[in-house]
Amino acid sequence: MAKLNLRIDDALHERLSRRAYAAGISVSDLVRPAIEQAADPDRGYVYTSQDEILATTIQILAILAASLRNRAPDTLTQGMSDARELLRKKGLLAPEFDR
Numbered sequence: 001m002a003k004l005n006l007r008i009d010d011a012l013h014e015r016l017s018r019r020a021y022a023a024g025i026s027v028s029d030l031v032r033p034a035i036e037q038a039a040d041p042d043r044g045y046v047y048t049s050q051d052e053i054l055a056t057t058i059q060i061l062a063i064l065a066a067s068l069r070n071r072a073p074d075t076l077t078q079g080m081s082d083a084r085e086l087l088r089k090k091g092l093l094a095p096e097f098d099r
Contacts (some may be wrong), residue, residue: 015094016030019090019091020091022090022092
């Protein structure tokens with residue numbers, strides 16, 4: 001098996017390490033599927049479908065948050081706190097947003 005060496009900044013490595021740890025896999029196992037997908041000539045841009053799903057999800061959640069902000073601000077505050085905790089536990093919350 002060939003070996004690939006990459007240089008990435010420390011902050012990116014830390015985020016990848018947290019996500020890999022949360023998933024119970026190595027950093028190599030975490031990034032290998034993205035590299036395989038990027039190398040497949042029959043597939044489009046690696047993140048296209050994921051970006052579209054993410055954009056739709058963000059729009060839906062923004063509408064829900066706006067509704068809650070008007071009707072139940074305490075519920076919105078608690079939901080945001082719960083979401084941050086879930087993201088933190090999964091290693092998906094960047095340190096600059098961990099407040």
